[in-house]
Amino acid sequence: MRHRVLESRQSKCLMLPDIENLLKLQDADKEIRRLQDEIAEFPKRVAVIEQQLAGHKAQLEKAQAAVKADEAARRKYDTAISDLRGKISKYRDQSLDVKTNDQYKALLHEIQFAEKEIGANEDKILELMVNADARDKEVKAAQAELKAESAAIEKEKEQARLRTAEDEKLLAEWRGKRDTMRAGVNEDLLRHYERVSKFRGSGLSEVRDQKCMACRVMLRPQTYNEVRTGLQTIICDSCQRILYFNPAEEMLDLKPSTTRVKRHHPKIDAPQAWYYRAEWGDIGEVFLCLTTSRGQSSRRVYDVHTGRLIGDILIREGDYRQAFPEDITGAMRLNGSWTEAELDAFGTELPMVALDSLRFDLDHARHEAAAGSHSKHESQTVPTEQAAS
Numbered sequence: 032m033r034h035r036v037l038e039s040r041q042s043k044c045l046m047l048p049d050i051e052n053l054l055k056l057q058d059a060d061k062e063i064r065r066l067q068d069e070i071a072e073f074p075k076r077v078a079v080i081e082q083q084l085a086g087h088k089a090q091l092e093k094a095q096a097a098v099k100a101d102e103a104a105r106r107k108y109d110t111a112i113s114d115l116r117g118k119i120s121k122y123r124d125q126s127l128d129v130k131t132n133d134q135y136k137a138l139l140h141e142i143q144f145a146e147k148e149i150g151a152n153e154d155k156i157l158e159l160m161v162n163a164d165a166r167d168k169e170v171k172a173a174q175a176e177l178k179a180e181s182a183a184i185e186k187e188k189e190q191a192r193l194r195t196a197e198d199e200k201l202l203a204e205w206r207g208k209r210d211t212m213r214a215g216v217n218e219d220l221l222r223h224y225e226r227v228s229k230f231r232g233s234g235l236s237e238v239r240d241q242k243c244m245a246c247r248v249m250l251r252p253q254t255y256n257e258v259r260t261g262l263q264t265i266i267c268d269s270c271q272r273i274l275y276f277n278p279a280e281e282m283l284d285l286k287p288s289t290t291r292v293k294r295h296h297p298k299i300d301a302p303q304a305w306y307y308r309a310e311w312g313d314i315g316e317v318f319l320c321l322t323t324s325r326g327q328s329s330r331r332v333y334d335v336h337t338g339r340l341i342g343d344i345l346i347r348e349g350d351y352r353q354a355f356p357e358d359i360t361g362a363m364r365l366n367g368s369w370t371e372a373e374l375d376a377f378g379t380e381l382p383m384v385a386l387d388s389l390r391f392d393l394d395h396a397r398h399e400a401a402a403g404s405h406s407k408h409e410s411q412t413v414p415t416e417q418a419a420s
């Protein structure tokens with residue numbers, strides 16, 4: 032049922048081939064931009080990881096330099112010790128030739144001093160040996176980390192390379208498609224589309240609820256109708272985007288609010304009620320609009336297929352349930368709410384948007400009735416309604 036409604040709508044609202052091509056072109060442009068962004072993103076990501084890697088390399092180099100410095104220090108202490116030992120042996124030789132006690136004492140003092148120096152150097156060497164273990168561990172850990180990281184980054188680079196190659200292939204394909212699409216659009220229109228796209232980021236705008244969805248400006252009724260009929264290209268006066276109308280989209284965004292998942296149920300005490308009757312007089316399927324205002328009720332009858340007002344608007348005293356019981360009995364209650372002024376403005380024919388909204392809700396109500404859900408809502412439990420007293 033919903034399909035039938037959509038089809039009938041689409042046959043009424045054709046989309047210009049140029050617009051269809053531009054919509055495809057717009058999708059292609061978006062995809063091309065996305066791929067370009069993604070391709071540009073990879074080298075940046077790799078650069079970040081490489082920076083981390085460089086940091087860890089520097090750490091390793093620092094640890095290795097510390098080991099080297101320790102080794103140099105060790106050599107220095109060793110040399111100092113052997114120099115001091117040489118001195119001591121020289122002093123001992125000299126001590127054999129001394130003449131006075133004072134001279135002997137002085138040499139002994141020199142020897143003691145050198146021995147103390149040797150002890151100090153040996154302490155330092157010991158300290159280095161203790162540290163060497165820790166330094167060694169540091170270097171080994173840094174090396175292992177770097178190795179793992181290098182492997183990871185190589186993998187990452189490879190993935191980025193593959194992905195980039197794939198993206199570039201797709202990009203070339205999309206560019207080819209785009210060229211074909213461009214060839215399918217009127218040249219002036221294409222120039223306009225591209226100029227507006229460049230300045231505004233998009234060159235097309237959908238029309239919904241009589242509004243340009245991109246700049247949110249309300250369209251004049253005539254402009255709106257021209258966009259809906261899709262016989263010529265219309266440009267938004269305010270943002271210059273090329274306007275288009277998508278029947279399928281509007282079906283999901285109808286007034287009054289009906290959701291795709293769960294139908295909104297009409298209020299039992301609303302001052303206006305819409306009904307559907309499969310048979311009405313000898314007319315067949317009709318929509319009935321009953322409105323109560325200041326103690327009076329009015330009844331409008333519309334042809335389900337054409338939306339045309341049938342007969343005159345009937346006015347009776349009292350609440351619509353009391354005024355038109357014979358119309359309500361056995362009818363299916365629908366969602367619909369328009370002001371008296373709007374109804375008057377509709378004149379002898381329901382506008383397409385209202386008609387579609389009612390058909391859409393009818394479709395939904397039938398589905399609900401068929402599903403046979405049991406709830407206290409009137410239109411779910413009883414698809415037909417009894418006249419209330």
Ligand SMILES: [Zn+2]
Binds near residue numbers: 270
């Ligand atoms: Zn606009």
